[in-house]
Amino acid sequence: MADGIGKVTVIGSGTMGNGIAHVCAQSGLRVALVDLEESYLERARATIEKNLDRQVKREILSAGERDAALGRIEFTTDRGVGVEGSGLVVEAIPERAELKYELFSDLDRLAAPETILATNTSSISITEIAACTERPEKVIGMHFMNPVPVMKLVEVIRGLATDDATTATVMELSRALGKTPVEVNDYPGFVSNRVLMPMINEAVFALMEGVAETEAIDTVMKLGMNHPMGPLALADLIGLDTCLNILEVLHRELGDDRYRPCPLLRKYVAAGWLGRKSGRGFYRYEG
Numbered sequence: 001m002a003d004g005i006g007k008v009t010v011i012g013s014g015t016m017g018n019g020i021a022h023v024c025a026q027s028g029l030r031v032a033l034v035d036l037e038e039s040y041l042e043r044a045r046a047t048i049e050k051n052l053d054r055q056v057k058r059e060i061l062s063a064g065e066r067d068a069a070l071g072r073i074e075f076t077t078d079r080g081v082g083v084e085g086s087g088l089v090v091e092a093i094p095e096r097a098e099l100k101y102e103l104f105s106d107l108d109r110l111a112a113p114e115t116i117l118a119t120n121t122s123s124i125s126i127t128e129i130a131a132c133t134e135r136p137e138k139v140i141g142m143h144f145m146n147p148v149p150v151m152k153l154v155e156v157i158r159g160l161a162t163d164d165a166t167t168a169t170v171m172e173l174s175r176a177l178g179k180t181p182v183e184v185n186d187y188p189g190f191v192s193n194r195v196l197m198p199m200i201n202e203a204v205f206a207l208m209e210g211v212a213e214t215e216a217i218d219t220v221m222k223l224g225m226n227h228p229m230g231p232l233a234l235a236d237l238i239g240l241d242t243c244l245n246i247l248e249v250l251h252r253e254l255g256d257d258r259y260r261p262c263p264l265l266r267k268y269v270a271a272g273w274l275g276r277k278s279g280r281g282f283y284r285y286e287g
Helices: 015-026 038-057 063-071 079-083 097-110 126-130 164-176 192-208 214-225 231-238 240-254 263-270
Strands: 007-011 030-034 073-076 088-091 116-119 139-144 153-158 180-185
Touching: 007 015, 007 079, 015 030, 015 038, 015 063, 015 139, 030 079, 038 063, 038 073, 063 073, 073 079, 079 097, 088 097, 088 164, 097 116, 097 126, 116 164, 126 139, 139 164, 153 164, 164 180, 192 214, 192 231, 192 240, 192 263, 214 231, 231 240, 240 263
Parallel strands: 007 030, 007 088, 030 073, 088 116, 116 139, 153 180
Antiparallel strands: 139 153
8 A cells, every 4th residue: 555554544424534434444444434423433334334235236345345344444433543553644524614724733733743634625725724734745635526435536636835755645545545546736626626616506596597497407417418417416415515615615715706606505505405415405315
C-alpha cells in the first residue's frame, strides 16, 4: 500500500464515510471508523454489510473476502483511539466549514506528526482547513464520489501548502483502492461541483418556474444529454442540504449570482425534505 500506509481512519460514518471505510477495508487496509454515537456506527455497520453482501451476490467478492473486509473495520466513538497508528485520516463529516476547522485542529493534536490529514469536502477551501493545523503541507482534499464503492473518481485537491510527497501518496493510495485520481487545485467547488451544482440549481429553477415537472426535467437530461441520472434525482441522492451548502460556498466565494441557490431548494431544505436520506426530496422514497 502507498508509502506503508497500513491503517486509515475515517471520521464520520454517514453515506460517504461508511463508503470510504468499505473500499479501504476491501482493499486490505485496516480501518477505524469514528463517529459521535454508537447508533450512528451501528447504522454504518449495517450499510457496509448490506453493500458487501450485494458484491458477493454479484460475484465481485467471495463470502470469505466479504468477512475479511468487515473484520478489518474497527468501529469506535473514541477519536484518539481511532487515529492511533493511522497513516491517513479522512474526514467525512457534514459540509460545514466551522465543523471541519474544529475537527482538523483536534486531529492535528491527536495524530502522529507524519500522518496525512485528508478531507472529503466537496467545496470548502483546503487551504483554509489546513491553516487550522501545524502541518498544512500534509493536508489535502480527497473528494470521493457517491456511492463510493461504485464510483471510480477521486478528486485530489492540493491546498496552497500541500507538498508533493503528500499528493503523490494520496494519488497512489487512490489507485490502490481501485479509483482514478484526478489532481486539481484549491478553488471553490473544485471541478466537480463547480460544473455540477449550477446544472442542478438550474433544474430546480425550471421546476419552480413551471417549465416542466420533476420527471420531465430528469427525462430530458437522461435521454437528451445521455446522463445516467437526472439532475433532480441526483440532488436527492447527494442530499438537498449538501447541495444548498455547496451552492452557498460557491456563491459567497466566487461572488457570482449564477451560483445563487434557488429559493425552492432553500424551501425544501427548511421543510426537512432532504432527498433519499429523509424519504422525500424532489421524489418520494419508501423505506
